[in-house]
Amino acid sequence: MHISKFNSNPSIHGILVQLPLPRHMSEEKILNAVNIEKDVDGFHPLNIGRLAMQGRDPLFVPCTPKGCMELLHRYEIEIKGKRAVVIGRSNIVGMPVALLLQKANATVSMVHSYTKNPEEITKQADIVISAAGVANLVRGRWIKPGAVVIDVGINPVDDPESVRGYRLVGDVCFEEASKVASAITPVPGGVGPMTIAMLLSNTLSSAKRMHGLH
């Protein structure tokens, strides 16, 4: 299989499996085949386990969650002791970003499709990270005044005025939320470019590790 060739090729430092895969391929099998040392996506269960555990560190932190944390750090948003709400619990964003926030000593709550009062819980948060994949789910009234909002959603909505017939919006109703939040990321142009930067950062770390540079 291609992946094992990439695994054993020392000039390749990172392997990214572009998801979703065609239906006839097993996502689990293919992701598991990636050597954990080259899993720059950070999706290997061993990486996720280390992310979840205190006193352990993953080889790579998944790119989008890492990008969210990088935004918080660069803008000097305090995390320790803050209430954080993560909306959505996907393997690629919601779950790992919740684990990262917790590692940074936030008090984390996860909101998902079975949550009965998402607005009430989200309104308690100092930091809101939404990765639900639902256009305009998070309204202005969900946001505590002064909260920091990171919008990971990228959702197409019909737009007859656009050449493509649609445009991309986030999970957060930006117009409303930006009046209440102290800081908020736009969609597009917020988390998206961060994800790509973090993928490069992970690949660089991998190359450094393989060549014994730190």
Next chain:
Amino acid sequence: MHISKFNSNPSIHGILVQLPLPRHMSEEKILNAVNIEKDVDGFHPLNIGRLAMQGRDPLFVPCTPKGCMELLHRYEIEIKGKRAVVIGRSNIVGMPVALLLQKANATVSMVHSYTKNPEEITKQADIVISAAGVANLVRGRWIKPGAVVIDVGINPVDDPESVRGYRLVGDVCFEEASKVASAITPVPGGVGPMTIAMLLSNTLSSAKRMHGLH
């Protein structure tokens, strides 16, 4: 090393490392040496990663968290859509039980030593699981009327009337909380025996899996 002998011995179906280890031994190294197929404790990071991920299942669920879930199931406590608060975020109880509650579609918040208003958050919970290791931390006023409380703490407190000079109490002030909760586990005699039962259950599953019985 002993562990590799146990790993390769087909008459051994489960390996449990009794923690804490003496200071000169590396907990991480020794736990990682246990074959994941025999990791009846469920502490291997690969197991934890699978526990955290949607669409994956661990080979073994850690015993104390599994015992908590078994209690909820046996007493027919609804979990889906309920607010759950886990107090404490250890690798062996708090973190995995939070992941299990979330897998069962509860809305989970984790409270820990950096949480600023643990009482206020805990009071929102329909299900409280405390594994903080602090005697009488959780008072009656922390509990929402009718909530279900599982007390994982086992804390020694001075007791001159006891032969040993101390007695064991939970994290929850039982006298107060039992008046407010709809169900509550005692300490000792609550979660403790469940943990041992789940260890046997995991070992039995392991033996069945090795012999191709399901």
